[in-house]
Amino acid sequence: MTDAGRRTPGGALLVVGDVVTDVVARHRTPLAPATDTAAAIRTLPGGAGANAACWAARSGHPDVRLLGRVGTESAGWHERALTGAGVRPLLVPDPEAPTATVIALVDAAAERTFLTDGGAVLRLCPADWSAGLLDGVAALHLSGYLFFAAPSRAAALLALRDARAAGIPVSVDPASAAFLAELGPGRFLEAVAGASLLLPNADEARLLTGAPDAEAAARELSRRVPLVAVTLGAAGALVAEAGTVTARVAAPAVPPERRVDSTGAGDAFTGAFLAARLAGADPAEAAGAGCAAGAEAVTVVGGRPPSV
Numbered sequence: 630m631t632d633a634g635r636r637t638p639g640g641a642l643l644v645v646g647d648v649v650t651d652v653v654a655r656h657r658t659p660l661a662p663a664t665d666t667a668a669a670i671r672t673l674p675g676g677a678g679a680n681a682a683c684w685a686a687r688s689g690h691p692d693v694r695l696l697g698r699v700g701t702e703s704a705g706w707h708e709r710a711l712t713g714a715g716v717r718p719l720l721v722p723d724p725e726a727p728t729a730t731v732i733a734l735v736d737a738a739a740e741r742t743f744l745t746d747g748g749a750v751l752r753l754c755p756a757d758w759s760a761g762l763l764d765g766v767a768a769l770h771l772s773g774y775l776f777f778a779a780p781s782r783a784a785a786l787l788a789l790r791d792a793r794a795a796g797i798p799v800s801v802d803p804a805s806a807a808f809l810a811e812l813g814p815g816r817f818l819e820a821v822a823g824a825s826l827l828l829p830n831a832d833e834a835r836l837l838t839g840a841p842d843a844e845a846a847a848r849e850l851s852r853r854v855p856l857v858a859v860t861l862g863a864a865g866a867l868v869a870e871a872g873t874v875t876a877r878v879a880a881p882a883v884p885p886e887r888r889v890d891s892t893g894a895g896d897a898f899t900g901a902f903l904a905a906r907l908a909g910a911d912p913a914e915a916a917g918a919g920c921a922a923g924a925e926a927v928t929v930v931g932g933r934p935p936s937v
Contacts, residue, residue, distance in 0.1 A: 640767020641692035642685055642903055645758075645788050646678015647750040647774045648697040648707050648720065649729040653892060653931055657737045673931035674710040675731060676750070677804050678772035680893045680932040684900025684922055686715035687934040690907055694719055696762060698753040698781075700727035714933060721757045723749040739888040739927055745805075751778035758784050760791040767907055769797055770899070773804030776820050777812055786820060793823050800826035802899050803833040810836060818853060826906075827854040828899050834859045848872050858916055860898050860923065862891075866916045876913035880920040883927055893932020897922040 656668040682695040696719040699707050704722045711718040729748035735741045753775065763769070769792040775785040792799045801824045803809055809817055814837045821827070827850055829837065834846035834857075843859050844867060851857040851869035859867045863883070868876035901922035905915035929935045 640907070641694055641765050642682070642690055642768050642770065642907060643694045643696065643762060643766045644678050644682040644685075644770045644772070645696045645753075645775065645785065646681070646770070646772025647676035647729055647747075648674070648679045648695070648699050648711075649676035649731050649750065650703060650707075651675035651731050651733055651892070651931055653733045653735060653890065655735040655890065655930065659736075660734070671930060673933070674707055675893065675932040676729065676772075677774060677802060677893075677896050677899075677932075678770075679707075679711065679716075680896035681770065681772070681802065681900040681903070682716045683711070683714040683933045684893075684897045684926075685904040686900075688901040688904035688918065688922060690904040692765070693717065693904075694762075694766075696753075696757070697721070698723050698749045698757060699729075700749050703728045710933075719762070721753065723752055726752050733890075733892050735890050735892065739891050741890065741892045747774070747778065750774060751781045753784045754780040755783050755787050758787050758791075760795070762788075763792060763795050763797060766792075766797055768800065768903060770800045770802070770903055771821075771824075773802050773817075774808070776817055777805070777808045782820060789821070789823055798825040800824060800828060800899075800903060802895070803827070803829045803837065806830075806832040806836050809833060814838075821854070824854055826856045826858070828858050828860070828895075828902065830860045830895055831862075843867060844874055847874055856912060858898075858902060858912065858919070860895050860919070862894070865920050866898065868912045868916050870912070876916060878913060878916040878920055881924040883924050888927045890930045891927050892930075894923040894926040896932055897926035897934070 840846035898919035902919035
């Protein structure tokens with residue numbers, strides 16, 4: 630094994646995470662309480678884990694796999710969408726719970742607010758995991774949403790344990806500042822102990838550390854996790870290692886008229902960052918690839934790469 634979160638090129642990326650049905654409502658005017666607000670509404674495949682997997686495939690990684698739990702009512706649709714994006718789906722149909730659903734309210738500035746129903750995502754359980762899923766895998770990525778319910782947290786912890794035993798680096802995206810606050814930062818950090826790469830946004834990083842700014846938070850987190858990449862939205866990203874910020878990476882400028890939806894921009898960063906690391910990039914180079922993908926993501930509706 631090489632340095633944190635990096636493997637010799639050639640192995641698969643296995644993502645364990647959420648597969649979601651997104652209902653994206655783009656409203657150009659402020660929401661009008663107790664009456665109608667005009668919006669352009671689309672139903673799309675999404676989920677932080679699934680989105681990251683698709684962006685990793687889009688970024689050129691030839692073998693991306695996704696383990697997730699979905700409702701039987703939409704399993705086929707999600708499987709086809711993942712396959713079409715170049716991801717090998719390893720989906721567990723749930724006969725009792727529907728696929729997770731997120732309503733994304735996207736305003737005129739392309740900023741999104743989520744209403745989230747975890748559905749089948751949070752019912753992923755240890756019985757859905759097998760150490761054999763790590764065969765041929767060079768890196769494991771866990772979506773932070775898994776840590777917010779007992780069954781899926783148990784599955785994530787088992788996957789993390791087996792990956793560490795096999796010498797496979799593990800990355801984690803904390804996923805949601807609101808859900809992190811509910812779980813508790815200390816409990817989350819205890820759960821992800823042993824991960825080699827953490828990929829929070831600035832709000833999540835500050836929440837996890839109590840630090841006053843993203844740079845201080847990145848330094849603090851990198852004392853607990855060997856490599857940390859903190860996304861800063863349009864300002865780019867910070868990379869920190871062993872208590873030191875080692876890189877500040879700018880994001881490509883996106884003209885306001887091209888910004889349509891920020892949903893999935895962080896997932897795009899994650900997927901491209903992981904693909905770059907698996908191809909041999911150093912952390913700063915990987916962050917550059919992540920920022921480029923994030924900039925592209927805000928120009929399309931939904932959290933997945935544009936169709937080609």
